[in-house]
Amino acid sequence: MADNMKKYITSDELKKHNKPEDLWLSIQGKVYNVTDWAKEHPGGDIVLLNLAGQDVTDAFIAFHPGTAWKYLDRSFTGYYLEDFEVSEVSKDYRKLATQFSKSGLFEKKGHGTIYSLFSVLVMLFACFYGVLCCDSFLIHILSGCLLGLTWMQVAYLGHDSGHYQIMTSRGFNKLAQILTGNCLTGISIAWWKWTHNAHHVACNSLDYDPDLQHLPVFAVSSRLFQSLTSSFYGRKLTFDSFARFFVSYQHFTFYPVMCVARVNLYLQTFLLLFSKRKVPDRAINILGILVFWIWFPLLVSYLPNWTERVLFVLASFCITSIQHVQFCLNHFAANVYVGAPKGNDWFEKQTSGTIDIACSSWMDWFFGGLQFQLEHHLFPRLPRCQLRNISPLVQELCKKHNLPYRSLSFLEANMWTIKTLRTAALEARDMSSPVPKNLLWEAVNTHG
Template sequence: MARNELLGKPTYISLQELQKHNKRVAIDGKIYDVSKWANHHPGGEFPLISLAGQEVTEAFLAFHPPTAYNRLNTFFTGSYLCDCAVSDVSRDYQNLFSELTEMGFFEYKGCGVLLMISLIIVMLCVSVCGVLFSDSSCVCVCCGGLMGFLWIQSGWISHDSCHYQIMANCNWNWFVQILSGNFLSSISMEWWKWNHNAHHLACNSLDFDPDLQHLPFFVVSSKFFTSLTSCFHDRKMNFDSFARFLVSYQHWSYCPGICLARFNLFARSFFLLLSNRKVPNRKIELLGLLVFWIWYPLLVSCLPNWGERVLFVIASFSVTGIQHVQFTFNHFSASVYIGQPTSHDWFEKQTSGTLDVESPS
């Protein structure tokens, strides 16, 4: 500890010196030691590792409610960053965030979500009733398509509830996650948070962004044709020889990959929940996935013949596939870079949109 810190006087360090620390970050110019918090961080240890040794104000604002500032004093080292530089785009983002917070835009929760959940329940009831009470093949296809629209909407509800609290109560927010994600869609919300939070913190980094490396089904770089490891998917994740064969096929990330996108989410959910990693609410998460694989096949089995059953499944997965095509356009059309993410242009990387591959700076 520096002499000034012992005397209670503020000390100032350079960004270059901060970069030597793998468990310290700067927020609003203040230096925080998060080494004791890493194992308890709700977003996991990986986000802290990804941006360690950097000024992370933008990422902190994007992923935490204003009340999170109350916890920071516990980790404050007494030091400040002396050469903190912010780009014009980043400054505009921070100003916009402050204005929206003061206007109370982040306080209105619940009504829109309840309306969307009601719509999802109506679509589910209509789809189930169509399967149970109609003998028409056209109705069968329409009900399957409606199921696909239901999954699209439940996907957005899951996405929003995992990004931030969309309900007034955190327990209700968690219930919406499990209901819309696990029970209705067979996608683990804990997997989603583990994967997607890392994506936004390391957006489009070939080494650190898991959304560029949905192993073992598709990737966006030939670098993974000879290795299934990355800074996110480390060697603790063991895949069999068949999975290695799938990744080694050079065109797997195009049309076949898009067709199997949803099955990739199913597989990744089970891979995490059945792994040795620490997973909160593991039993409830697994229960939710198992419930889906009971009610959905049971619903399909209620159709009178195999032809209609196949049509129903194809219709439901084809319609929800529209969402995965959108994901592909959104994620894979952006600039890809190599190396650790940097926080000084964090916001720019969230909104970039070209097909270029940038060299490490």
């Protein structure tokens, strides 16, 4: 009798509610109006807009703890999804998530945070000591390298704190984010959240994932030659003669650009923090950036001459570029697509657009857990110390549903990435054919 009293709408009707002023979502077949909530959503409004008008159960499970379910009722419309269905892949994914939750894996964070913080403090002390207390040119350059390694570990801590609490409370966790992101690296945690959440939801969508939108410098697919409109930035990704020139040589410029990629991250931080866009905790983010731009130039100024100062900064940037390269290896050579992400193929899209880096367990600290990129994308709230443990279960699920699980050595991943960039570069040089001749050719040649 209760079921007869329920009100239903179809998926087609739900799709009509996909605008900022009219934003509905379905979770486990119940329809919610999140129009007002989108403005306060901790993960930002873009992730909700990208999935607007769809059932988003898998994405909700991936990003939210069990305590979040109780807050949904306030947005319930009273409607249920009439044609609500769950694929076999989603059923298995949800069973796995429930299994991890019941066994407490999301709460078992290990001692990785303590070890990382300790290593950061030791490397920072050694770096400052080398600059301030030594006169050796070699020690100064090695100090720059140590600073680069420090920034890598700090970035992993910021990443962890952004996905789950590494501290005892939300307040201390936010403090950790500002310290690790803004104060120590000069990269705003607000900017990172803005782009990173969109990347997770729209993994490897050429027009929705900001992590693939690098024109005019890089293009991972010749589909970008069509000057797609970025849904994230709200502007056209213009492929003009300027972009054609740079893309034509991108397989040669990739590593040199990665060595100075940090400059772009500083620029993006300033563009966001001083934009008209609503930025959570704008004031404290700006204050944190100010801290960085006081201590870092001051440290560099203690070096004896401009030659050593420039080399010190370049050494720190070059070491950190290993991490920038790693981020590219995880996605550049994977499959891409055009269009908005869909809520009903969450597992499939993550496996399609993600590549793991195979390494020994003693190297986990170096890669910060992100070598298990697929595991992280499927379960972003899972502490990094658990990713290696769940990897066999993810592989088993991929095998069961005939989905790709790609785990390459660091060298192999580099080769795949360069091959992808080279393929797009050669196409960019073909002035008579700036777009793919056919989809089969694109699939065979672009993705390795």
